[in-house]
Amino acid sequence: MGxxxxxxxxxxRAELCPPLYRPRNPRSTPLFQLVEAxxxxxxxxxxxxxxxxxxxxxxxTDTVVARYLDCASPECGFARLRCDECRAERLVMFSCRxxxxxxxCDAKRAAAFAALLNDEVFENVxxxxxxxxxxxxxxxxxxxxxxLLGELSRCAYETITELMSAAAFEEKGFxxxxxxxxxxxxxxxxxxxxxxxx
Numbered sequence: 001m002g003x004x005x006x007x008x009x010x011x012x013r014a015e016l017c018p019p020l021y022r023p024r025n026p027r028s029t030p031l032f033q034l035v036e037a038x039x040x041x042x043x044x045x046x047x048x049x050x051x052x053x054x055x056x057x058x059x060x061t062d063t064v065v066a067r068y069l070d071c072a073s074p075e076c077g078f079a080r081l082r083c084d085e086c087r088a089e090r091l092v093m094f095s096c097r098x099x100x101x102x103x104x105c106d107a108k109r110a111a112a113f114a115a116l117l118n119d120e121v122f123e124n125v126x127x128x129x130x131x132x133x134x135x136x137x138x139x140x141x142x143x144x145x146x147x148l149l150g151e152l153s154r155c156a157y158e159t160i161t162e163l164m165s166a167a168a169f170e171e172k173g174f175x176x177x178x179x180x181x182x183x184x185x186x187x188x189x190x191x192x193x194x195x196x197x198x
Contacts, residue, residue, distance in 0.1 A: 024104060026071050031103065039065055055143030064098050071096035071105065117179060132156045153180045 026032045042050075046057045070076040072093040082089045095105050134142065134152070142148050157178055164176050 024072055026068075026102070026104065027073075029103075032069070035065060035101075036069060064101055067096040067098050068101045071098070071102050121177075121179065123177070130156070130160055132159075149182045153182055156180065 043057065043062075051057070072095060074091070074093055077094040078091045079094070080089055081092055095108075096102050097105050097109070099106050099109050132152075142152070157180060160178065161176060
């Protein structure tokens, strides 16, 4: 708490420097409180109650959750920023950078990935979004054999390539550009494709 107590003195007066950074407090969110209070209980019960329906306990989960619980904590590090004009200072807490658990960091990662696709990957041509779902009776195989997810994505790509080639009457070698994202909680594959060769 000592580091947090010093923070207000570093904040500029509103009339000097309009705020560009709004500190967040993940500890005050219901998600943080739920994870902090019940994570160990869920982990202890996982094998008996959830493994058959949701898959085995994945080894990296403990590290991901521990980093999330430290997200934006002054004890885990911060950067001091100073405005060159008004000389006001702010502390910006380091984030956990974890995906699929921290809403703030996940949103930042998604925005950065979308910007990368838009600026560096996608051409300025029409795109189509394709969603491939897996029948419920087959989903258990993907829960217990995660290595199949790569094959699932490859099969979806080949299917779309074949359909687009046939529809466009293209000669051999036609390859559409494609970005694939596997959603592991169902699972399904989201694909965004563009016509033409890459």
